[in-house]
Amino acid sequence: MKRSKRWTWMLIRGADRPAVQFSIPALLITVAGIAIMVSITAAITLVIAQTASLNTIRAQQAKLESEITEKQEQLATSRRQLSALMTESNQMKDRMDQVAQWELQLQHYLRASGEAIPSAEGSSSGKTYSLGEAGRLPVGGEYIQALSDDAPPDLRLHPLTAPSNTVADTHQQLRRMEATWKGWMTTMPALLAQAETFKQRLNSTPTFWPTDSTYITSRFGGRSDPFHGSSAFHAGLDIGGDMGDPVYAAADGKVIASNYDMMKGNYLIIDHGSSLTTRYLHLSERSIRTGELVSKGQVIGKMGSTGRSTGAHLHFEVRQGEEAVDPAIYVGSGEK
Known part of the structure; x- marks a missing residue:
């Protein structure tokens, strides 16, 4: 009959006290050792997995922080662009108001008489134009009301729905409007000066009936x-x-x-x-x-x-x- 293997420990507690003996089957020690090794391995694996997970979370957090920073920079850029755009829009509105004032002055002159006046100095044509026919005067360009739904589609300022593209598009619109305005700045003062001269000449021409009776x-x-x-x-x-x-x-x-x-x-x-x-x-x-x-x-x-x-x-x-x-x-x- 085979004898079972056992591990025996003897604990001597002193000269005057009896020894204590412990006996444990060898298989139990083997199983306990394996269990301890498995537990240690599992613990190490868990720590490694948690560390990897934590590193992944940290990487994701860093990425999100980077994206948030980028979005904040984009938002700040958009706000600066919108601020600049509003400034440009207000400036363009002031310019359009000036053009509108010129137009009102010119309309006042046009209503004053239907007589012909010479074309503006520097014109390539020697023609004369009738003050009663405003549409045929060499003004050039078309009238645009800044920020108006009545403006032509290609020059209309739309609401800012997609900041980057819309801001860029609106800047382009403002550039075209500015080019048109510069054209008016060249032609309108000369035309108004010409009209003012004509108005003075007209006012100095005896066309007013001198009595109430006719x-x-x-x-x-x-x-x-x-x-x-x-x-x-x-x-x-x-x-x-x-x-x-x-x-x-x-x-x-x-x-x-x-x-x-x-x-x-x-x-x-x-x-x-x-x-x-x-x-x-x-x-x-x-x-x-x-x-x-x-x-x-x-x-x-x-x-x-x-x-x-x-x-x-x-x-x-x-x-x-x-x-x-x-x-x-x-x-x-x-x-x-």
């Missing part, structure tokens, strides 16, 4: 003299009305005579420049003096019958140099 009692040219019936030349228009009716300046100018004459009665002469003058005779009252500047439509006196006159009326003359010209060429039939 009743013409004697026209320009040959007629029978009202006092002795002989043939005579009438150098102006006689406009009938009531005593004391207001008399208006036909154009801007400077008073070069405010006086009384036995033939003319109370009279005024206004110089409008370019050797063009207007005369107002037989007034009951003169409201301005020699040397004063007057504006078109300003009251300058009152209708009367002083001097060589048969009744209350205004004798209105237009002269180019010393030559009398038909006032109807300038003031028409009296319709205001």
